[in-house]
Amino acid sequence: MEFENVSKRFGSIRAVADVSLAINKGEFFSLLGPSGCGKTTLLRILAGFERPDSGRVYLNGQDITHIPPNKRKVNTIFQSYALFPHLTVRENIAFGLKIEKRPRKEIDDEVGRMLALIQMEDHAHKYPDMISGGQKQRVAVARALIKRPEVLLLDEPLAALDLKLRQRMLIELDLIHDEVGITFLYVTHDQGEAMSLSDRIAVMDHGAIEQVGMPAEIYETPRTSFVAAFIGDTNFFEGQVAEMISNEYLRLAIDGFPDVICFNDKERRQGDLVYLSVRPEKIRISREKPLSNQYHNVAPAFVEDVIYQGAMTKFWVKTEDYRLAIIQQHSRFLLDEKPIRWNENVWISWHADDGFMLERYREADEDLMGLPPTHVGETANNES
Amino acid sequence: MKASTGKANEWFLSLPSLMWLLILFLLPTLLIFAITFKPPDQFGGFAPGWTLHTVESLAQPNYPAIIWRTIYLSILTTVVCILMATPVGYVIARSRGKWRQILLLLVIVPFWTSFLVRIFAWKVLLHPDGAIKQALLACHIVSTDTSLLYNSGSVLLVMVYNFLPFAILPIYAAAAKFDFRLVEAAQDLGAHKFQSFMRVFIPGIWRGLITAVLMVFIPALGSYVIPDIVGGPSGEMIGNKIAQRVFVDRNLPHASGLSAFLTVAVLIPMTLVMVMQKRKQKAEPLIEEDA
Numbered sequence: 001m002e003f004e005n006v007s008k009r010f011g012s013i014r015a016v017a018d019v020s021l022a023i024n025k026g027e028f029f030s031l032l033g034p035s036g037c038g039k040t041t042l043l044r045i046l047a048g049f050e051r052p053d054s055g056r057v058y059l060n061g062q063d064i065t066h067i068p069p070n071k072r073k074v075n076t077i078f079q080s081y082a083l084f085p086h087l088t089v090r091e092n093i094a095f096g097l098k099i100e101k102r103p104r105k106e107i108d109d110e111v112g113r114m115l116a117l118i119q120m121e122d123h124a125h126k127y128p129d130m131i132s133g134g135q136k137q138r139v140a141v142a143r144a145l146i147k148r149p150e151v152l153l154l155d156e157p158l159a160a161l162d163l164k165l166r167q168r169m170l171i172e173l174d175l176i177h178d179e180v181g182i183t184f185l186y187v188t189h190d191q192g193e194a195m196s197l198s199d200r201i202a203v204m205d206h207g208a209i210e211q212v213g214m215p216a217e218i219y220e221t222p223r224t225s226f227v228a229a230f231i232g233d234t235n236f237f238e239g240q241v242a243e244m245i246s247n248e249y250l251r252l253a254i255d256g257f258p259d260v261i262c263f264n265d266k267e268r269r270q271g272d273l274v275y276l277s278v279r280p281e282k283i284r285i286s287r288e289k290p291l292s293n294q295y296h297n298v299a300p301a302f303v304e305d306v307i308y309q310g311a312m313t314k315f316w317v318k319t320e321d322y323r324l325a326i327i328q329q330h331s332r333f334l335l336d337e338k339p340i341r342w343n344e345n346v347w348i349s350w351h352a353d354d355g356f357m358l359e360r361y362r363e364a365d366e367d368l369m370g371l372p373p374t375h376v377g378e379t380a381n382n383e384s
Numbered sequence: 385m386k387a388s389t390g391k392a393n394e395w396f397l398s399l400p401s402l403m404w405l406l407i408l409f410l411l412p413t414l415l416i417f418a419i420t421f422k423p424p425d426q427f428g429g430f431a432p433g434w435t436l437h438t439v440e441s442l443a444q445p446n447y448p449a450i451i452w453r454t455i456y457l458s459i460l461t462t463v464v465c466i467l468m469a470t471p472v473g474y475v476i477a478r479s480r481g482k483w484r485q486i487l488l489l490l491v492i493v494p495f496w497t498s499f500l501v502r503i504f505a506w507k508v509l510l511h512p513d514g515a516i517k518q519a520l521l522a523c524h525i526v527s528t529d530t531s532l533l534y535n536s537g538s539v540l541l542v543m544v545y546n547f548l549p550f551a552i553l554p555i556y557a558a559a560a561k562f563d564f565r566l567v568e569a570a571q572d573l574g575a576h577k578f579q580s581f582m583r584v585f586i587p588g589i590w591r592g593l594i595t596a597v598l599m600v601f602i603p604a605l606g607s608y609v610i611p612d613i614v615g616g617p618s619g620e621m622i623g624n625k626i627a628q629r630v631f632v633d634r635n636l637p638h639a640s641g642l643s644a645f646l647t648v649a650v651l652i653p654m655t656l657v658m659v660m661q662k663r664k665q666k667a668e669p670l671i672e673e674d675a
Contacts, residue, residue, distance in 0.1 A: 070573075078569060099575045144572075144573075147574065
């Protein structure tokens with residue numbers, strides 16, 4: 001399945017801007033991005049509900065750009081599920097085959113098979129209003145899969161479910177994907193869903209694709225500040241190459257922060273401007289100055305805020321002009337060491353390999369991470 | 385406990401309207417049924433005693449034709465109105481913002497002119513010297529001796545014209561609440577446009593359609609002014625006969641008999657519809673606001 005230079009405008013808004021993307025057969029592929037990034041429009045173009053202004057869409061090598069939705073071997077699971085309220089679960093699932101005028105016996109067999117797949121045999125006679133959100137979701141899956149599509153499109157299918165149910169449906173979707181083996185195109189704004197389900201992810205922003213890659217690739221080696229900030233949290237540094245330490249490492253001079261050693265994967269040279277992303281969980285925080293070699297960045301810091309998050313603790317610390325996020329799994333109940341609190345002076349450190357250079361940086365992307373307002377730190381100061 | 389006080393409150397609040405209906409609607413209806421079995425007197429009232437004379441006279445030969453015409457004209461009016469109003473309701477519900485307002489206004493605008501004036505306007509239009517007849521003549525579609533007025537056709541035309549907004553509004557109201565993503569879902573599953581319209585949209589606005597049917601069919605059965613003005617003797621309906629019995633023949637029991645018959649004729653389809661809706665409600669216990 002392939003998009004070739006697809007563009008779509010709604011009035012003055014560019015919903016999809018010259019997107020080219022190839023998706024492999026049988027792949028679980030996610031389109032990930034904030035609302036309004038064009039991911040749903042791209043999905044609707046593939047389903048046939050929107051015509052692209054330019055570009056072509058191919059399915060199995062066949063150009064389907066101008067084929068109406070009912071003639072495409074593509075089925076959709078809608079965000080609202082869009083189950084027909086006047087039909088029972090069984091009739092909903094059978095809808096696609098009834099339209100095809102398949103023999104009754106065949107329809108009954110197929111529907112029975114689908115009901116078994118989604119484990120809804122006991123609810124077959126119920127109307128959509130009488131079943132739960134998770135069950136509706138499963139019916140929507142069965143109703144689409146019974147058509148044996150080449151590609152199953154999923155438009156934020158879990159958005160309406162609560163956290164626990166979402167986690168369960170994630171596993172179920174994954175199992176169903178393994179079982180039916182067709183291509184899944186999954187649209188979501190939730191990085192967690194995309195990360196845990198996908199073979200590959202395309203991160204979208206403002207109608208364009210920022211990066212395509214496997215989940216770990218996207219997370220560990222983001223190409224742009226948008227990808228780095230949208231998927232998880234990160235810390236950005238802006239500096240100039242001050243010294244080439246070796247072929248692989250260089251030292252950055254950063255305005256308002258101590259010098260930083262980082263791995264030179266982009267072949268930067270002396271004097272080049274570098275934007276660096278360091279994930280919060282890669283940074284260690286400790287009271288004592290950590291032992292280090294030349295490939296460790298170590299700096300003193302002041303703790304401005306501590307946010308307990310259950311599985312881990314997030315710290316906002318300040319070093320010179322920079323405010324950094326640090327995530328640490330806490331060991332406060334295991335060690336007799338006293339936990340780090342507000343307004344403490346601490347040491348932070350990370351290995352040179354844990355910083356990753358960005359190809360493109362945009363200051364506005366910092367807003368994606370929900371940085372605390374600057375006065376938070378000051379208030380804490382006043383209280384002490 | 386709480387539920388029973390709620391129930392009591394409900395009764396209390398609906399008492400005024402219940403009394404209104406009882407005194408001004410149910411009682412007179414029963415009186416009409418009763419007067420049917422009274423002998424007429426020569427002053428336009430009714431005499432003491434009871435008789436089956438009126439009921440027997442309803443079987444007189446010229447009634448079945450009129451009753452039949454009343455029923456088929458009403459059914460035809462309803463069918464044509466629904467067929468025309470459904471696409472209109474669909475289009476209005478799908479249009480956005482300003483357009484929706486404008487289209488709705490266009491549906492309602494005729495109500496700003498007196499009903500009688502509008503019907504008389506049709507008489508002018510359909511008149512042998514009227515614009516429509518002249519236009520059709522010019523196109524050689526009709527000959528000079530075809531009459532556009534004073535037949536069942538003209539009654540049907542004007543009734544459809546008159547009742548169309550009553551069909552459009554409830555259908556629009558239902559269509560406005562309809563989730564058009566369901567139509568997309570149907571197309572996604574292989575239905576072409578017409579199939580998704582019939583299999584998803586029509587069942588989705590079912591209640592609106594039923595309301596529209598009742599809003600057109602019941603008043604159409606009781607039509608009196610429209611056949612009186614554009615119908616002539618060959619377009620007469622039961623409403624005209626009732627008026628004739630009261631004003632011309634001064635035979636109140638006879639008029640009551642016809643009215644009672646009409647009431648029964650209305651009650652039968654209404655009861656049927658109500659039973660059907662009850663059954664549908666049992667099938668779909670609640671309409672969910674948003675999933």
